[in-house]
Amino acid sequence: MTDLPRAHSARGSDEPSLTAGESAVPPASDRPDEPRRPGEPERSPGASSPADLDAAITRATQVFGTPDATTSADERKDASASPPAHENPASTSTPEISSHETSSRETSSPATPSTESPSPETSSAAASTGTPRRPSKRSPSAPGRGRRVRDAILVGLAGLIVSGAFLWVPSVWYDEAATVTSATRSFGQLWQMVQSVDAVHAAYYSLMHLWFDLVGYSPLTLRLPSAICIGLASGFIVWLGGRLVTHRIAVVAGILFFLMPRVAWMGTEGRSFALTTLIAITLTLVLVYAVRSRRRVWPWVAYVILAVGGVAIFAYLALLLAAHGVTMVWWALTRLRGKARAANTARVFGSFLVAAGIAAAGALPLVLAIRAQAKQVSWIAPISDATRGQIFTTQFFTENPVLAWIGWPLGAIGVLILAWGGWVRFRSPAKPGGIAGGGLTLLQVAVPWLVVPLSGLVVASEIFSPLYSPRYLAFTAPALALLMAVPIVAVLRKKWQIAIAVTVIAAVAAPSIVAQRLPEAKDNSAWSQVADLIARERAAETVGTKDAVIFGPVRRHPTATSRVIEVAYPDAFAGMTDINLDTPGALRGTLWESIHPLSERLDVANEADVIYLITSNKRDWRGGVAARLAPLGFSITEQWKLTGVNVLRFERVTTDDGDAPTRGAPPEDYVDPSLTTPPTDPFGMPTPLPGEPGSTSAPTVPAPTPAP
Known part of the structure; x- marks a missing residue:
C-alpha cells in the first residue's frame, strides 16, 4: 500500500505541544537526511513544515502547554470540510481513539513524550485509512x-x-x-x-x-x-x-x-x-x-x-x-x-x-x-x-x-x-x-x-x-x-x-x-473617630441629659453637611435632636437633606442641655454658632480638632443662684476671635473663608481636588 502524506487535523500537528524542557526537534520523516517517502510532496530546503511552525509557536506563546479549552465539534467539522492543501481529503475520516487511550496520553509526564503503543484495533484502523491516531484534546501538561x-x-x-x-x-x-x-x-x-x-x-x-x-x-x-x-x-x-x-x-x-x-x-x-x-x-x-x-x-x-x-x-x-x-x-x-x-x-x-x-x-x-x-x-x-x-x-x-x-x-x-x-x-x-x-x-x-x-x-x-x-x-x-x-x-x-x-x-x-486599611485611608476621613467621640462623651453624661447636635459644613462637598457622619454611623447619634434639620433627603427626593438657619431654630436649641457642633475645619461655623448660642446660656466646655473636622461641646452655664445667665461668652481659648462675628449669610452662619465655595475673596489655600 502506498503511504499517504502525514495528515494534520484541524487542531494542528499530530505531535503533542511541547512543554518546558522539550526540544523542538522535527519528526524523523521531516529530517533532511532521510529520504522522501512515496507520495510525499517535495519541499524546498528553506520551507517551514507545520511541525516547525508548531515548535515556534510553542516557544513563543505556549511554553508550558496548550490552553485548557478544547476545540468544539462544529470547529472540527468546519476544518474537515476545508482540509489543508497538502492533506489528502480521504485522510480526514479518522476513527476516534478510546477513552482509555485518551486518559493515558493526557496523564503522561509533560517532560517526556508518551511511548505507549496504539492498541491493535486502533493500529488496524489507522492502517486501513492510512491516517495516524487523532491526538489528545489536551497536551500532556494541561491540568485536569x-x-x-x-x-x-x-x-x-x-x-x-x-x-x-x-x-x-x-x-x-x-x-x-x-x-x-x-x-x-x-x-x-x-x-x-x-x-x-x-x-x-x-x-x-x-x-x-x-x-x-x-x-x-x-x-x-x-x-x-x-x-x-x-x-x-x-x-x-x-x-x-x-x-x-x-x-x-x-x-x-x-x-x-x-x-x-x-x-x-x-x-x-x-x-x-x-x-x-x-x-x-x-x-x-x-x-x-x-x-x-x-x-x-x-x-x-x-x-x-x-x-x-x-x-x-x-x-x-x-x-x-x-x-x-x-x-x-x-x-x-x-x-x-x-x-x-x-x-x-x-x-x-x-x-x-x-x-x-x-x-x-x-x-x-x-x-x-x-x-x-x-x-x-x-x-x-x-x-x-x-x-x-x-x-x-x-x-x-x-x-x-x-x-x-x-x-x-x-x-x-x-x-x-x-x-x-x-x-x-x-x-x-x-x-x-x-x-x-x-x-x-x-x-x-x-x-x-x-x-x-x-x-x-x-x-x-x-x-x-x-x-x-x-x-x-x-x-x-x-x-x-x-x-x-x-x-x-x-x-x-x-x-x-x-x-x-x-x-x-x-x-x-x-x-x-x-x-488602604488605616482609619483615615479614605479621603482623609475621620468620621469614625467623630462618631466614637460623640458616643464616648454621651456615655459619660448624667442619665436624662438632653443632647442636641448642629451639623455644619463637611470638607470638599459644599452641597452636603456633616450630617453624613450620622448617616454613616447612626448608632452614635441615636436619640439626639438635629437642631438645623428641615426635611431629610429621603422625603424630598434628593440625596441630602435641607436645613433651617440656626437663627430660626433657637427655640429648639434652648430645650437641650448639651449641644455638639460638628463642622469643617475650613468652612468653620464655630464662631457663628458660639455667638448664636451664647444668649441662651451655652458656653464651650470642650473642643476637639480631628482630621478635617472640629467638634465642640456646648453646655448651659448656670450662675451661683442656679439661674441661667442672660448671656454667656465663648472662651477665647477655644475659638478664634476672628470667627466670633455675627453670621451674615442666608443660613445664619458665618461667611465662608477665603477660597471656600461662596467666598468672594481670593483663595489662601489650594483648592481641594476629588479623591482618586
Missing part, C-alpha cells in the same frame, strides 16, 4: 478539570482574604455615605431620588437595599459585597485565562490581579466598582464561550443579559462592549482563509452584532437618563499633563509608582510575546487560526479591553466634557493582570522562579494595601 477548578477556588479565596482584611477599619467617606443614604430608603423614595440625581447608580443602590434588608447596615456589611466580588473576580480570571492561554499563566494573572492596589481598594469600597469588574470578567468569559460554541444560542442570550445588567450597574461598562467589538473584528480578520471557515466566522460575527445591538438598545434609555444628570461629574478635571500620571500610576497602582514601573513594562512585554506567537501561527497553513483552536486569543481579548475604554474616555473628554477618572476604569484591571502574567511565566518557566517573582510584586504592593 478538577485541578483547574481547585486552583480557581484557591486563588479566589486568596483574593477574598486580601480584599476583606480589616475592611471595617477605614472610616466611611462621602461616596460611601451616598450609598448608605440611598440604599436605606424605601424603593419608592429611591425611585423618586434617581429621577433627579444618581440614576447611574440606581441598580447598585437597589441591590444594596436588598442586601441591607438581609443583613442590616454597618461599615462591615457595606463593604463585604465588594470584597466577595473581588474574590470571585480573582477566581474567574483563572478560568478566563485558562480559556485563552495556559493554566499557569491564568493562575499567576489571578494572583497579580488582587495584588493591584486599585483592586485592593475596590475590595474595601462600598461602591459598585468591584461588582462592575466582576461583571466585566464574566461578560468577557461568556464572549469567549460564545465564539467557540458556534451554533448555540444560549451564550449570546447570556451575553445580552449581562451586558444590559452591567451597564445598569455602571454606565461606563458600555465601553467594554466597544472593546469587544474591536476584539471580534480582529478575530474575524484572522479567519477569512477558506470558504468553510469564512462562512462560520461570518455566522459567529453576525451573532455578536445582533447580541451587541440588542444590549445597546436595552441600555439606551438608562444612558439617556444618565446623560441628563451630567452635572454630577462636573467635578472631573479636564485632560491635562496630570492625566498621564493618573493613567500610569493612579488608574491601577494607586500611590505606588514603583509597582507601576514593574506592571506596565511586564504588560508591554506580554503583548510582544503574544503578538509574535500569533503571527507565527497565522502563517501556518495547517492551523485554523487562533492559539486556542480557532477561538479568541488573549491578545485579541486583553489589548482592546485595556486600550479601548481608556481611549474612548480620553477622546470624549477632549471633544465633549471631562469624563476621565482613574477609578472609573477599574474594570480594565483584569486585562493588564493577564498581560503581566505572560512574560513572568514565559521567561522564568520554573515554578520556584515564578513564585519568587510573584512574591517580589506582592512585597512592593504590600505598603499600598496596608495603607
Whole structure:
C-alpha cells in the first residue's frame, strides 16, 4: 500500500505541544537526511513544515502547554470540510481513539513524550485509512478539570482574604455615605431620588437595599459585597485565562490581579466598582464561550443579559462592549482563509452584532437618563499633563509608582510575546487560526479591553466634557493582570522562579494595601473617630441629659453637611435632636437633606442641655454658632480638632443662684476671635473663608481636588 502524506487535523500537528524542557526537534520523516517517502510532496530546503511552525509557536506563546479549552465539534467539522492543501481529503475520516487511550496520553509526564503503543484495533484502523491516531484534546501538561477548578477556588479565596482584611477599619467617606443614604430608603423614595440625581447608580443602590434588608447596615456589611466580588473576580480570571492561554499563566494573572492596589481598594469600597469588574470578567468569559460554541444560542442570550445588567450597574461598562467589538473584528480578520471557515466566522460575527445591538438598545434609555444628570461629574478635571500620571500610576497602582514601573513594562512585554506567537501561527497553513483552536486569543481579548475604554474616555473628554477618572476604569484591571502574567511565566518557566517573582510584586504592593486599611485611608476621613467621640462623651453624661447636635459644613462637598457622619454611623447619634434639620433627603427626593438657619431654630436649641457642633475645619461655623448660642446660656466646655473636622461641646452655664445667665461668652481659648462675628449669610452662619465655595475673596489655600 502506498503511504499517504502525514495528515494534520484541524487542531494542528499530530505531535503533542511541547512543554518546558522539550526540544523542538522535527519528526524523523521531516529530517533532511532521510529520504522522501512515496507520495510525499517535495519541499524546498528553506520551507517551514507545520511541525516547525508548531515548535515556534510553542516557544513563543505556549511554553508550558496548550490552553485548557478544547476545540468544539462544529470547529472540527468546519476544518474537515476545508482540509489543508497538502492533506489528502480521504485522510480526514479518522476513527476516534478510546477513552482509555485518551486518559493515558493526557496523564503522561509533560517532560517526556508518551511511548505507549496504539492498541491493535486502533493500529488496524489507522492502517486501513492510512491516517495516524487523532491526538489528545489536551497536551500532556494541561491540568485536569478538577485541578483547574481547585486552583480557581484557591486563588479566589486568596483574593477574598486580601480584599476583606480589616475592611471595617477605614472610616466611611462621602461616596460611601451616598450609598448608605440611598440604599436605606424605601424603593419608592429611591425611585423618586434617581429621577433627579444618581440614576447611574440606581441598580447598585437597589441591590444594596436588598442586601441591607438581609443583613442590616454597618461599615462591615457595606463593604463585604465588594470584597466577595473581588474574590470571585480573582477566581474567574483563572478560568478566563485558562480559556485563552495556559493554566499557569491564568493562575499567576489571578494572583497579580488582587495584588493591584486599585483592586485592593475596590475590595474595601462600598461602591459598585468591584461588582462592575466582576461583571466585566464574566461578560468577557461568556464572549469567549460564545465564539467557540458556534451554533448555540444560549451564550449570546447570556451575553445580552449581562451586558444590559452591567451597564445598569455602571454606565461606563458600555465601553467594554466597544472593546469587544474591536476584539471580534480582529478575530474575524484572522479567519477569512477558506470558504468553510469564512462562512462560520461570518455566522459567529453576525451573532455578536445582533447580541451587541440588542444590549445597546436595552441600555439606551438608562444612558439617556444618565446623560441628563451630567452635572454630577462636573467635578472631573479636564485632560491635562496630570492625566498621564493618573493613567500610569493612579488608574491601577494607586500611590505606588514603583509597582507601576514593574506592571506596565511586564504588560508591554506580554503583548510582544503574544503578538509574535500569533503571527507565527497565522502563517501556518495547517492551523485554523487562533492559539486556542480557532477561538479568541488573549491578545485579541486583553489589548482592546485595556486600550479601548481608556481611549474612548480620553477622546470624549477632549471633544465633549471631562469624563476621565482613574477609578472609573477599574474594570480594565483584569486585562493588564493577564498581560503581566505572560512574560513572568514565559521567561522564568520554573515554578520556584515564578513564585519568587510573584512574591517580589506582592512585597512592593504590600505598603499600598496596608495603607488602604488605616482609619483615615479614605479621603482623609475621620468620621469614625467623630462618631466614637460623640458616643464616648454621651456615655459619660448624667442619665436624662438632653443632647442636641448642629451639623455644619463637611470638607470638599459644599452641597452636603456633616450630617453624613450620622448617616454613616447612626448608632452614635441615636436619640439626639438635629437642631438645623428641615426635611431629610429621603422625603424630598434628593440625596441630602435641607436645613433651617440656626437663627430660626433657637427655640429648639434652648430645650437641650448639651449641644455638639460638628463642622469643617475650613468652612468653620464655630464662631457663628458660639455667638448664636451664647444668649441662651451655652458656653464651650470642650473642643476637639480631628482630621478635617472640629467638634465642640456646648453646655448651659448656670450662675451661683442656679439661674441661667442672660448671656454667656465663648472662651477665647477655644475659638478664634476672628470667627466670633455675627453670621451674615442666608443660613445664619458665618461667611465662608477665603477660597471656600461662596467666598468672594481670593483663595489662601489650594483648592481641594476629588479623591482618586
